[in-house]
Amino acid sequence: MEISWHQNPLRTTVCLTEQEKELFRLQVIVAELEENIGTAAFHLDTTERNKTYFDPEEAFQYLGYAVEADVGDREYNLYLSELESGSHMGDCTCFPASCVKCHAESILGIDTIDGLGKHSAHKIYGSFSRDDATTIHDVIERLSDYEPVRSGAWLNMPEEAFNQHVPRWKAEAQRALTWLTSYRDRHFPLAAEPANPY
Numbered sequence: 068m069e070i071s072w073h074q075n076p077l078r079t080t081v082c083l084t085e086q087e088k089e090l091f092r093l094q095v096i097v098a099e100l101e102e103n104i105g106t107a108a109f110h111l112d113t114t115e116r117n118k119t120y121f122d123p124e125e126a127f128q129y130l131g132y133a134v135e136a137d138v139g140d141r142e143y144n145l146y147l148s149e150l151e152s153g154s155h156m157g158d159c160t161c162f163p164a165s166c167v168k169c170h171a172e173s174i175l176g177i178d179t180i181d182g183l184g185k186h187s188a189h190k191i192y193g194s195f196s197r198d199d200a201t202t203i204h205d206v207i208e209r210l211s212d213y214e215p216v217r218s219g220a221w222l223n224m225p226e227e228a229f230n231q232h233v234p235r236w237k238a239e240a241q242r243a244l245t246w247l248t249s250y251r252d253r254h255f256p257l258a259a260e261p262a263n264p265y
């Protein structure tokens with residue numbers, strides 16, 4: 068497995084050998100089987116806690132998915148493409164959806180944004196989205212100098228409403244800065260100053 072660390076940590080990619088791809092394909096099938104069989108079991112649960120969801124027809128449908136000949140095929144192709152070229156987007160970056168890339172990485176047993184909280188990831192996402200030429204060094208500089216600007220919909224709301232969020236946003240930017248600086252030092256270290264010969 069070869070991990071290509073990207074300057075934007077949300078876009079780090081993974082390249083698998085043919086043998087690793089086959090193992091990953093089987094891991095995806097196992098995950099799909101667990102998901103479908105687990106959901107079927109949930110709909111057959113008659114205990115007090117889950118009895119309102121009791122629905123044998125629904126359970127039968129999920130068991131049907133589990134025994135389809137191509138179970139996991141679609142997911143394998145989707146997850147592999149996320150590993151090879153996708154970008155983190157979803158719960159991990161504060162967007163209301165599950166992140167396919169996070170899911171693919173968890174099946175593979177890796178986490179390329181380990182320790183990065185969702186609010187920090189959101190700040191990093193925003194800082195890199197301004198233009199394609201943005202480097203990790205630009206983003207570190209922006210985050211070091213982070214000052215929220217009241218604009219857009221905030222202009223229709225009282226200034227105090229905006230101001231009360233400022234300390235939290237600044238703290239989030241500081242956490243993003245700390246994480247990204249450590250990521251840069253690991254994967255994109257700045258060139259050391261040449262030693263003075265005199």
Ligand SMILES: [Zn+2]
Nearest residue numbers: 155159166169
């Ligand atoms: Zn993610």
